[in-house]
Amino acid sequence: MVPHIDYKAVFTATPSPYLVLAPDLMIVDVNESYLRATGRSRQDLVGQYLFAAFPDNPADPDADGVRNLGASLDRVLRSREPDTMAVQKYDIPVASRPGVFEERWWSPINTPVLGPDGQVAWIIHRVEDVTAFVLSRPQGGAGGGRKAMEAELYARARELQRLNEELRQAHGRERQVAVTLQEAMLHSPDLVRHPNVAVRYLPAVGSLNVCGDWYDVVDLPGECFAVAVGDVVGHGLAAATVMGMLRSALSAAVRALHEPARSLEVLGLYARSVEGAVATTAVKAVIDPSRHRITYSSAGHPPPVLLHHDGACTMLDRATDPPLGARPEHVPRPQAALPYTPGDTLVLYTDGLVERRGEDIDAGLDRLTDALARYALLSPDRLADALLARLEVAGGARDDIALIVVRL
Template sequence: MSEFPIDYAAVFQALPGAVLLLTPELMIADANEALLRRAGRQRRQVVGHHLFDVFPDNPRDPDATGTRNLRASLERVLATGLTDTMALQRYDVELPGRPGVFEERYWSPVNAPVLDADGRVRLIVHRTEEVTETLRAGAPRDHGGDPQRMTAELYARAQELQQLNDRLRQAHARERLVGLALQEAMLPAPRPVGHHRAAVRYRPAVGALNVCGDWYDLAELSGDRMAVAVGDVVGHGLEAACVMGQLRSALSAATLVTPGPARALEVLGIYARSVEGAESATAVEAFIDWSSHTIAYSSAGHPPPALLHPDGRVEFLDGATDPPLGARPEHVDRPEALVSFADDAVLVLYTDGLIERRREDIDVGLARLAASLTRHRGAGAETLADALLAELLPPDGATDDTALVVIRL
């Protein structure tokens, strides 16, 4: 059966809610009929103009916060690529044909991103429902018919809601700062492991609530060997950061007393079952042996490490992949694979923030990583780490944390 044809332009115009389409520069790309009707504007007065030129604050109201609050919400959408639901807003509207005369209005806005294939915000859908009449209908009736008293009460209600919203955002911002400090304190500082040195990077996600559970770990083993691991805890905020610290410490301890990465991840998986919030966490670990020029590795649901060979060829180490930590109710031996490397090869471990983008197959991100590694195959570990972050992370910031370890072998 053929797909039923849909005229999306007609659907947009028929939407009962008031909707604007905004560019990242906050220019109005389109407006539907509901918005034009409620704003009392014609299309030529809106489309192609800057949002705050068409809808400015009342210049005679020193307490007006409509444009400031809306701009902050739109900037959050641009920075995070996530939908932002605003608290009830008082945003007065200039009456058509009466310049400088503003009417008190109340709105409930939502701002949602439209993303391109690379996860960048190309448009913002600004949907807003007017609730002025609803508020007035719900206002107490003891104002004696005095419109000034009713207006003051409505304004006070809106201000209380806005202050509550501001306090919530401040609390979230404090949580992010504490989470970042906790996360950085638990991640090891760059240091030589034996006579080898790894370049490590950690980049937090943009946005007030995106502290995540990405981590890395390095350990010196007996002989000319090193263990390196990265992992990712599902979730955000302080809880994810705390779980991350527990898992990283547990794997670090298991690595020192087990014969290989598979056994270390088995121990970690058993431990993860007893840690609330560790469900479906992922991790990958590699044991590098310079005396035999081999890498033993095992993955618990994590993106595959990349091995850059001296000739520029990139090999993804996906031969020993198993479900995430704690995913199985009963113990099953995890797989382990062995690969050889030549002098001057490069091993790269990373979390999914480096390669994954919304609405994009992971293979596209892996191909992007491989191309970047090949381009910079002659660079030192520190230079290569910086180049990968510069080329692979979105220029306006990623919406997921990224941990990265680069080792020239």
């Protein structure tokens, strides 16, 4: 017979310091060893945002604990794999002396706990306090075994600190490359001819400032023009590279075919030959100002919204098909059309604007339409900024965001 194991008791008694974090990095549990290591009580920590409980030392201009730990936790959330960090200097506030920080060195590992849906439900943040080994200098004389061990640990910790600094500098260079790449790939030459179109791109918090979301504006023969947004799975330079390829392909397809559904069919066929492109979502809309008509098609993407004068909203959800490459065989994609009244506003966006972890997307769509109704009379530029602020993503979110606002 397998004995019953009280895992709560095991967690409480284990000698290693442990925190349990929710995906939004709120502290939901802590064991006794962690409380002893940090000089805190459960009341001090449980229910607190991790980086509010343990901010960077404001007196240390080189403090990078929040940034490095935040990056590790972000990797865990995205990859759903454990992430082991190098030895990290992360000073902590002295509980009995407000405003005073104590130098501490930690060896952390962050491990995801997956829920039934395969997504990260919790993160176990385990640390070992190695401050004594890092700060103690080896002394000469007897006791050579222990002193030699301490000397080796000290040397390794300092070497890891040096490597961390080199990685930080490399990250800065990579970030600059990413920014330049992003600006080049999201450039829409035709946009300058549309003063009533506003676009926004916000990278995911903690990313290299470039990800897999895109927007595009393309002029077509006559007065017609096309707008599109898309979302490649993943983050970073790899996703951005795929994004650039798909964005260019869709732009070329709509210039040749003029129809959104046929353009997405071509893109779907192309995506099968591009590594990392499968499961991309996109929506394309062609606007005909002479007929006051919008024609659109969607590949698994959240529906665009048509905002009317009176604040009412119409979802463009009658031509939605699976994401690119989701079907084993080629099938023609659906297409729908609807009229608009001059002065209406068309809004296209990626899921980072409306999706929130642990929440049904309908709640996010309701927030979006409520915000649109509230700000219906604003100009496209002001409306775009008001939407980001109202939906609390003006400073970025866990996912990147692309947004197009078109005053028709």
